[in-house]
Amino acid sequence: xxxxxASSSLSPAPPTxxxxxxxxYRVRVSDVSKILCHRHHNGTEEYLVRWNxxxxxxxxxxxICSWHCLGxxxxxxxxxxxxxxxxxxxxxxxxxxxxxxxxxxxxxxxxxxxRKRKFSRDSDTPVSSSGVLTLRDSGYLxxxxxxxxxxxSSAASEAAPIQTxxxxxxxxxxxxxxxxxxxxxxxxxxxxxxxxxxxxxxxxDAARASVTAAEYAIQAAFxxxxxxxxxxxxxxxxxxxxxxxxxxxVSDFVLGEGVxxxxxxxxxxxxxxxxxxxxxIGCEYxxxxxxxxxAAVDENRLQPGDQARYVxxxxxxxxxxxxxxxxxxxxxxxxxxxxDPQVPSTLMKFYLESRYPIYECNLNCNxxxxxxxxxxxxxxxxxxxxFKTANERGWGVYCKxxxxxxxxxxxxxxxxxxxxATGRRxxxxxxDRASYLYSLDKFIGDDPDNDLTxxxxxxxDGQYMGGPTRFINHSCEPxxxxxxxxxxxxxxxxxxxxxxxxxxxxxxxxxxxxYMDKDEEEEEIVRKKRKKDAAxxxxxxxxxxxxxxxxxxxxxxx
Ligand SMILES: C[S@@+](CC[C@H](N)C(=O)[O-])C[C@H]1O[C@@H](n2cnc3c(N)ncnc32)[C@H](O)[C@@H]1O
Numbered sequence: 001x002x003x004x005x006a007s008s009s010l011s012p013a014p015p016t017x018x019x020x021x022x023x024x025y026r027v028r029v030s031d032v033s034k035i036l037c038h039r040h041h042n043g044t045e046e047y048l049v050r051w052n053x054x055x056x057x058x059x060x061x062x063x064i065c066s067w068h069c070l071g072x073x074x075x076x077x078x079x080x081x082x083x084x085x086x087x088x089x090x091x092x093x094x095x096x097x098x099x100x101x102x103x104x105x106x107x108x109x110x111x112x113x114x115r116k117r118k119f120s121r122d123s124d125t126p127v128s129s130s131g132v133l134t135l136r137d138s139g140y141l142x143x144x145x146x147x148x149x150x151x152x153s154s155a156a157s158e159a160a161p162i163q164t165x166x167x168x169x170x171x172x173x174x175x176x177x178x179x180x181x182x183x184x185x186x187x188x189x190x191x192x193x194x195x196x197x198x199x200x201x202x203x204x205d206a207a208r209a210s211v212t213a214a215e216y217a218i219q220a221a222f223x224x225x226x227x228x229x230x231x232x233x234x235x236x237x238x239x240x241x242x243x244x245x246x247x248x249x250v251s252d253f254v255l256g257e258g259v260x261x262x263x264x265x266x267x268x269x270x271x272x273x274x275x276x277x278x279x280x281i282g283c284e285y286x287x288x289x290x291x292x293x294x295a296a297v298d299e300n301r302l303q304p305g306d307q308a309r310y311v312x313x314x315x316x317x318x319x320x321x322x323x324x325x326x327x328x329x330x331x332x333x334x335x336x337x338x339x340d341p342q343v344p345s346t347l348m349k350f351y352l353e354s355r356y357p358i359y360e361c362n363l364n365c366n367x368x369x370x371x372x373x374x375x376x377x378x379x380x381x382x383x384x385x386x387f388k389t390a391n392e393r394g395w396g397v398y399c400k401x402x403x404x405x406x407x408x409x410x411x412x413x414x415x416x417x418x419x420x421a422t423g424r425r426x427x428x429x430x431x432d433r434a435s436y437l438y439s440l441d442k443f444i445g446d447d448p449d450n451d452l453t454x455x456x457x458x459x460x461d462g463q464y465m466g467g468p469t470r471f472i473n474h475s476c477e478p479x480x481x482x483x484x485x486x487x488x489x490x491x492x493x494x495x496x497x498x499x500x501x502x503x504x505x506x507x508x509x510x511x512x513x514x515y516m517d518k519d520e521e522e523e524e525i526v527r528k529k530r531k532k533d534a535a536x537x538x539x540x541x542x543x544x545x546x547x548x549x550x551x552x553x554x555x556x557x558x
Contacts (some may be wrong), residue, residue, distance in 0.1 A: 002013070011483075017554050019473065022314075026056050026066060027049065027072050027073055027075060027394065028075060028076075029075055029076045029078075030052065030053055030458065031052050031550055032049050032050070032051065032052060032073075032076045033049075033050045033051060033052040033081050034050045034079065034082075034083070035047045035048065035049060035050075035079050035082070035083035036048040036049075036050050036065060036083070036197055036202075036501075037198035037203065037205075037206050038083070038206050038209055038211060039067070039195075039202065039205045039206060039209050039213070040205075040208075040209040040210070041067065042107075044069050045069065045070060045209065045210070045211065045212075045213040045214060046067045046068060046069050047067070047068055047070070047073060047080055047083065047180075047214070048065055048067055048068075048197075048202070049065060049066055049067075049068055049073070049076075049079075050064075050065045050197075051064045051065065051066070051374055053057065054362050054470075055498050056085060059319070062260065065197060070213055070214055070217050074168065074217070074221075074293050076191065077214075077217055077218050077221050077245055078244070078245035078246045080214050080217075080218065081214075081218050081242070081244065081246075081312050084211055084214060084215070084218070084241070085241075087211070089239075101175035112231040116368060123536065125533040129349075130551055147448065155229075161296065172501060174318070175468075181416045199508045201473065212240075215240040215241070215242075218241075218242045218245060218266075219236075219240070219242045222234065222242035222243055222244070222245060223242075225245070225247075225248070225249060226249070227469075229249045229468070230508075231380065231383045231384065232249075232381070232383070232384050232385070232386065232468045233383070233384075234385065234387065234395075235386075235387050235388075236387065236388040237253045237387075237388070238388040238389070238390050239388065240454065241261060242288050243395050243471070244554065246464060247463070247464060247465070247466070247470075248464065248465045248534050249465075249466070249467060250412070250413060250465045250467070251467070252413060253298065253413055253414070253415075253416045253460070253494065254413075254414070254415045254416065255414055255415075255416050256280075256415050256418065256421050257418070257421065257456055258418045258420075258421070259416045259417065259418060259494075261333045261416070261491070262491055263496045264362065264363050264487075265363060265364065265486040266488075267362040267363060267487055268290070268366050268367045268488070268489065268490060269290070269291065269361065269362050269364030269366065270283060270288075270289045270290040270291045270292075270361060270366065270367060271290065271364075271365075271366055272288055272289075272366070273285075273289050273290075273291075273361075273365060273367055274289065274367065274368075275365040275366075275368035275370055275371070276371065281370065281371070281372045281374055282367035282368055282370050282371025282373065282374075283333065283335065283365075283371050283373050285369045286298055286301060286330040286331050287328065287329070287330050287331070287461070288368075289309070289331070289333075289361075289373075291359050291360070291361050291362070291365060291467065291489065292320055292331035292332075292359055293326070293327075293331075293333055293334070293359075293489055294323055294324075294357070294359065294489050295326075295333075295334070295356075295358075295359050296330040296331065296332045296350060296351070296354070296356045297310070297313060297326050297329045297330065297331055297332070298331055298332045301330035302329070302330065304313060306328070306329055309327075309329055310329060310413075312325075313325065313326050313329060313413060318539055320446060320447065320448065321359055321445060321446035321447075322356070322442075322443065322446050323443070323447050323492075324445045330460050332348060332350055332351070332352055333372065333373060334348060334358040334359070334360065334373060335347060335348060335372055335373065336348055336376075336406075337370075337372045343404075344381070344404065344407050345372065345375050345403065346406030346407055347407075347408070347483070348402060348405040348406075349406075351483065352405070352406050352481075352502060355484075355517070357443075357483075357484040357485070357486055357495070358376075358483055358484065358485045358486070358498070359485075359486055359487075359489055360374055360376060360377055360485060360486070361371075361373045361374055361487070362377075362487040362488065375408050376411060376485045376496055376498045377487060377496075378410055379410075380387055380408075380409065380410040380467075381408075382398040382399050382400075382401055382403065382407070382409060382410075383399065383401060384397055384398070384399055384400070384409075384410065384511075385398050385399075385508075386468055386471045387402060387510075389473065389510070391546050391548070392458050392546055393472075393546050393547075394434060394471075395471045395472050396471060396511075396512075396556070397468055397469065397471045397472045397473075397507055397510070398471045398507075398508050398509055398510050398511060399495065399505065399507065399509075399511060399513050400507055400508065401507050402503040402504070402506060402507050403501040403504065404501065404503075404504055405501055405502065405504050406475070406500060406501065407468070407497075407500060407501045408498060408499075408500055409480060409499040409500060409501060409511065410467060410469045410498075410499055411467070411469065411485075411496045411497055411498045411499070412438055412460060412462060412466070412469045412470065412482065412497040412498075412499070413460065413462070413465075413466050413467050413469075413470075414436065414438070414460045414461050414462035414463070414464075414465050414466040414470065415460070415461045415462075415464065415465050416440075416459070416461075416470045416494065417458065417459050417460075417461055418458060418459075419454075419455050419456065419457070419458075419459065420458040422437060422461065425461065425463075434463075436460075436461055436462035436463040436466070436470055437459050437460070437463075437536070438459065438460040438461075438462065438497055439454070439457060439458075439459050439460075440458045440459065440486045440493060440494060440495065440497075441454060441457045442492075442495065443492035443493075444457060446492070447492060449468055450492060452492055452493065457493065458493055458494065460497065461485060461517070471501055472499070472511050472512065472513060473510070473512055474512060474513065474515040474545065474547060474549070474556055475512030475513070475514065475547040475549055476514065476518075476526075476545060476547050476549045476551050476552045476553050477520075477547070477549035477550065477551050477552075478502070478512040479501060479502060479503050479505050479509065479510060479511060479512055480499045480500065480501055480502060480505075480511050480513045480514045481499070481500060481502045481514070481517070482497050482498065482499055482511055482513055482517070483497075483498050483499075483500055484496070484497070484498075485497075485498040499511070499513060512547065515557065516553075516557065516558065520551065521551070523550055523551050526551045526552070526553060529553065530552065530553060530554040533553075533554050533555065539554075540557065542555040542556070543556040543557060544556070
């Protein structure tokens with residue numbers, strides 16, 4: 001039976017500077033395979049790290065584990081966060097004490113008068129310290145008996161014959177990218193069965209030990225990530241968790257391998273428009289603006305002489321969809337602008353109620369920055385808050401201010417991946433995990449000269465990189481909707497996924513959109529379908545929807 005050392009650590013005192021502990025060496029992210037357990041040792045919260053041992057290296061037969069305080073793990077807190085997510089939620093209060101009071105769920109008017117406690121930097125608790133991990137490219141890596149080594153070759157097999165105990169003295173070294181441990185000659189090192197780590201004794205200790213310091217450290221780390229993001233906050237009045245530390249805020253699409261996007265200076269602009277035409281609002285003439293080449297035709301402005309062209313246009317639409325030739329016909333501008341500069345531009349009723357793509361002006365247009373056809377490209381103006389939902393939907397988003405019907409909120413950004421890269425990611429991820437994939441499939445089938453298909457279109461993945469909209473949840477009766485917005489009418493592969501309010505939304509009301517973008521149906525019809533679907537075993541693997549709407553269809557995806 002393979003045995004491991006499970007003795008306690010004898011940590012050297014950490015170097016200190018004033019009141020705060022300075023950790024000169026930190027565990028590198030790439031060195032950690034997983035966090036296995038936690039404990040309180042000499043008053044310090046510690047985590048059992050399983051080290052990454054390079055595949056195929058001479059040392060990879062031995063997986064090495066060692067206990068570390070949070071100060072040493074500050075570069076790998078996402079591993080600690082992943083570990084905390086595996087802990088039962090019903091842990092005793094001592095283990096999962098809630099620093100924030102639970103308050104009513106966010107909703108229209110629900111919290112307007114209540115003082116909600118928000119996570120702030122003031123509440124950062126310095127992580128506890130109990131030792132320093134000396135981590136260098138060569139040389140000593142850890143303190144003595146806190147190290148455990150497991151002979152993973154035999155640990156993998158239940159039927160493996162009992163082996164000579166493998167005991168190390170806890171001196172970890174890095175050699176050619178691998179972590180290795182030297183053998184222990186210390187008789188005080190106790191031996192423990194290595195086949196299952198954490199072992200029962202460790203689990204019993206863990207059940208009694210709180211994880212509060214880790215929770216605070218993770219909250220502080222997420223808060224630090226938000227520092228550079230303007231007008232976005234987060235709060236949690238439900239439990240002690242923070243959004244994933246594996247997520248990075250970015251401000252634009254991040255192009256993955258094999259993804260091509262034309263540079264902005266290659267976009268075709270409207271050269272005939274001018275900033276000072278007519279009412280001095282940039283583009284104004286619906287027959288003139290070249291950016292509207294593929295925009296929706298405005299039937300209200302058709303002249304008797306347009307009829308033949310319009311009939312031809314309708315025929316072309318059957319083959320070419322949104323790209324039908326509308327040359328010479330009057331088109332619809334996307335936004336209406338109020339005379340009051342305090343009132344935001346809003347999406348025209350026609351676009352709000354249709355799925356027609358929206359075309360904005362671009363860098364190469366002559367209309368200038370005042371043009372009314374520039375809204376989404378100017379970015380988010382409204383203050384958003386990422387908050388923990390109370391009913392198993394993870395994190396959600398609300399706006400701190402009132403939003404008016406047709407107001408732009410923000411775009412969905414993330415890594416833009418090819419279909420193959422997306423497939424590889426899906427293979428690696430657990431089936432029940434949240435999905436952040438958004439296909440850029442709007443123009444499939446619209447251009448006979450273009451080979452755009454479900455297999456060749458790009459996909460936006462907001463799981464690891466994105467903006468606050470990546471946290472917006474689904475509702476079968478949503479208050480927002482996603483629209484296609486393009487600044488480059490000839491690029492059918494990359495465009496903006498822009499969220500607009502489809503109704504007036506009071507402050508602090510959760511923002512939602514329909515992940516399936518379905519048309520609304522009568523409540524009675526939806527209710528009957530839901531009942532039928534629930535009885536069908538085919539649907540039992542589907543992800544249940546917790547939107548709570550009267551017209552809830554029962555599932556997130558078909
Ligand atoms: C784009 S993410 C939204 C943010 C997510 N709640 C989070 O915490 O990161 C989509 C995931 O959120 C969850 N979700 C969103 N809307 C939901 C709903 N109405 N009911 C249940 N789960 C929902 C599902 O796990 C879904 O895969």
